[in-house]
Amino acid sequence: MGGDFGPSVVVPGAGIARERRPDTTFLFFGDEAKIRPLLDADPKLAAVSQVRHTDVVVRNDDKPSQALRAGRRGSSMWLAIDAVKNGEADAAVSAGNTGALMAMSKICLHMLPGIDRPALAAIWPTVRGESIVLDVGATIGADSQHLVDLAIMGSAMARILFNLEKPSVGLLNVGVEEIKGLEEVKAASRRLRDANLPTMDYRGFVEGDDLGKGTVDVVVTEGFTGNIALKTAEGTAKQIGQYMRDAFKSSLMSKLGALLARAAFVELKQKIDPRRVNGGLFLGLDGVIIKSHGGMDALGFAGAVDIGYEMVRHGLLEKIRETMNLSQEGGAPQAALADLRQP
Numbered sequence: 001m002g003g004d005f006g007p008s009v010v011v012p013g014a015g016i017a018r019e020r021r022p023d024t025t026f027l028f029f030g031d032e033a034k035i036r037p038l039l040d041a042d043p044k045l046a047a048v049s050q051v052r053h054t055d056v057v058v059r060n061d062d063k064p065s066q067a068l069r070a071g072r073r074g075s076s077m078w079l080a081i082d083a084v085k086n087g088e089a090d091a092a093v094s095a096g097n098t099g100a101l102m103a104m105s106k107i108c109l110h111m112l113p114g115i116d117r118p119a120l121a122a123i124w125p126t127v128r129g130e131s132i133v134l135d136v137g138a139t140i141g142a143d144s145q146h147l148v149d150l151a152i153m154g155s156a157m158a159r160i161l162f163n164l165e166k167p168s169v170g171l172l173n174v175g176v177e178e179i180k181g182l183e184e185v186k187a188a189s190r191r192l193r194d195a196n197l198p199t200m201d202y203r204g205f206v207e208g209d210d211l212g213k214g215t216v217d218v219v220v221t222e223g224f225t226g227n228i229a230l231k232t233a234e235g236t237a238k239q240i241g242q243y244m245r246d247a248f249k250s251s252l253m254s255k256l257g258a259l260l261a262r263a264a265f266v267e268l269k270q271k272i273d274p275r276r277v278n279g280g281l282f283l284g285l286d287g288v289i290i291k292s293h294g295g296m297d298a299l300g301f302a303g304a305v306d307i308g309y310e311m312v313r314h315g316l317l318e319k320i321r322e323t324m325n326l327s328q329e330g331g332a333p334q335a336a337l338a339d340l341r342q343p
Contacts (some may be wrong), residue, residue, distance in 0.1 A: 001030035001057045001076045002096020003294040003301075010095065011038035013301025015045040020302070021309055027052060027089055029076040052079060058100045060294065067100035068107070077101060081108045084287040091288035091308035093279070095301060098291055102138045105282055105289045112321065115284040119150050120223065120291060121157055122230060122280040123307070126214025132158050133211065135223040136230045136280055137291075142222035147171065147188035153283040154218040155200040160319045162217060166199060170206035172221035172229075181205065188220075234293075279304030281311060288312055 003009060007030065014026050025048045028035050032053040039046040056075040058067045072078050077096055081104055083089040094101050102118055111118065121134035134154050135142075142150070151169050158167035171189050173181040178189070185205075192202045203216050211219060211229060221229070248254045278300040282289040288311050292304035311317070 001034075002060065002094050002101075003292065003296070004060075004095075005297075007031075007034045007038055009296065009298050009301050011035060011042070011045070012298035013296075014049070014305060015042045016298060016302035017305035017309070018045050018048065020306065024305075024309060025049065027080070027083055029054060029079045029083075030057065031055065054079060058097050060097050062097055062100055064097075064099040064103035067097065068103055072104065078104050078108065081105050081287070081289065084289070085109055090312040091290060093290040093292060093301075093304050093308050095292040095294050095296065095304075098137050101289065101291055102282065105285050105287070109285045109287040109289070111284050112286055115149055115153070117146055117149070118282045118284040119153060120226075120280045121154060121283050122226075123161075124211060124219070124233075126212055128214035130162070131211070131214050131217055131219060132161070133219045133221070133226060133229070134283065135221065135226050137223045137227035138282060140222070140224045142184065144184045144187035144191060147185065147220055147222070148191055149284070150220045151188075151192055151200065151202070151218070152197075154220055155197075156319075157281070157283060157316070158217045159199065160314065160316055164217060166201045167217035168201040168203050168215075169218040169220060170203045170210065170216040172211075172219055172225060173205035173207065176205045176207060178204070279307040281307065281316075286317075288317060 001007065001010075007028075011028070014028075018024050018026070026045070027050050028039070029052045032051045035051050039049055039051070054074055054076050058075050058077045067075070067077070073082075077094060077100060080089070080092040080094060081101075084092050085108055098120070102120070106118055118138050119135040120138035121132055122136045124131045124133045132154050134150050139146075151171075155167050155169050158164055169192070171185055171192075173185055175181070178186065189204060192200075193204070196202075206215050206219060208229065210216065211233070248257065278293055278296050280291045282291065288308060290304050290308040290311070292301050296304070
């Protein structure tokens, strides 16, 4: 029921995702009177779906505390998360209020041992492929310890998704020099460099233009800065697309050139289209929760469902537990983590 468009995007998006991955089944939580007609319009989707009715909806402008107080256990958002906790669902996907989704997920699912705060990790398109950027909006502000946790979780995710033994990690900063930046960022950098973890190639500070370059496999920042960077990138992609459409409509020769270069422009559009990598993963939770951008269309929402599917199919949660060695005592990874977490 969340996002800018609610069921009118979520249900068709699920239909697109089902076409891509026919073994997927769906539980829809929300107002059945609004969901059911959309399902009936897609018989194949309806055949693999259930609707769990509730009148309680978390509004986009609700503060997390308001969402938690106002009948939280009856809302569509809470029920979807609870389905993951109870094993009815393998993953939950929501386009709703990010703060409420994070708060409810943390309370309902709890954190993995050793992690204090969740992070929203996004897959970021770059000129050399893809990177992971976190946090892009789960929590605002960060001390050095949280930044260290983000680096550990992000590198674990990169090892799994990109099949890397030692992914490169950078801290987003206002410059690459060690003397620049906030004290907490500089402190986190010193701790990561001194730890010299065997599962991470820490490269130091990176700047904003390194996001698109793909300078490192994992870019670490706190949620306020990360969310602004994400929205700026999406807006820039749309801006470039509009400039190109306007330019190729300006004259007959321009239209002819656009026709001749059609294949190249289709490929370019696919690379810069923010819907291609829509959806972020809440890392650190004991469950798979995917946050779709609220303004996405059905194709974009399907992309978020795709991410949830892949996370479950590849056993991301279990592999992160194994990689970080959070559930076992002893061993080099656990010792390194314990040393790194000392103030």
